[in-house]
Amino acid sequence: MFLVANWKMNMTRDRIGRYLAVLEGKGLSSILSGTGHEVVFAATHVYLEYLSEEVNRRGLPAKIFAQDVSSRIEGAFTGEVSVRNILDVGAVGSILGHSERRRYFRETDEDVATKTGLCLQAGVIPLVCFGESGEDREAGNTLKVLREQVAPVAEVAAKALKDGIDIPVYLAYEPVWAIGSGKNASCADIREVMSAVLEEFPWTAPPKILYGGSVNLDNVASLAALKNLSGLLVGSAWLDPEIFLNSLMALS
Ligand code: PGA
Secondary structure (H helix, E strand, O other), rough: OOOEEEEOOOOOOHHHHHHHHHHHOOOOHHHHHOOOEEEEEEOOHHHHHHHHHHHHOOOOOOEEEEEEOOOOOOOOOOOOOOOHHHHHHOOOOOOOHHHHHHHHHOOOOOHHHHHHHHHHHOOEEEEEEEEHOOOOOOHHHHHHHHHHHHHHHHHHHHHHOOHHHHHOOOOEEOOOHOOOOOOOOOOHHHOOOOHHHHHHHHOOOOOOOEOOOOOOOOOOHHHHOOOOOOOEEEEEHOOHHHHHHHHHHHHO
């Protein structure tokens, strides 16, 4: 499983240091050993370098992801952070199109596809979030909305593969109504979305699909047991290193 902790804008340098000290002290390496699980921490841009240095210094088996990248490659874009910038400071991937970015920062499906293309060209793993709102679901529009979100990403992924870029595309199904709400999607909902996404698009290399939205210690094992699910993207629960470790133990 690809197990991603999305720290959002909740961490400080000090808190990251304490978090990693707990993982080192409790033996993250031995907990993960032989499980095949991969652990990812997604931090804000300013802490990527510190996080990657600390993870290396403490010998922790974890990958570092950004939470977003610019849709521009370089140039006069004040305040933006490019895909090259994140690579330079130790990130190997980035979350893209999180619903909070789509909702509060007006990111469109096309922006997300552009960012996916830039990541693939730069050798950065894209983890693209998609998901319907509560209103979409109530109106019976779930699959329609998800198709609109995923289609441009599938196109970019196919083009990259044609250009010889062989980097996995990860997709995270995160229903907006499930994020931070305490209500997770049911296994049946997730199964339906996974088969729609895998079957309806002309993937040359099928994407790996993660689930995110109110994953916690109580539901982590049953969600992870879903056939064909490749991982989990977790916000609030994994801000606590003890809950993070207990979740890993529930999975191994
Ligand atoms: P949550 O957040 O686990 O707090 O629901 C998930 C996410 O937003 O990625």
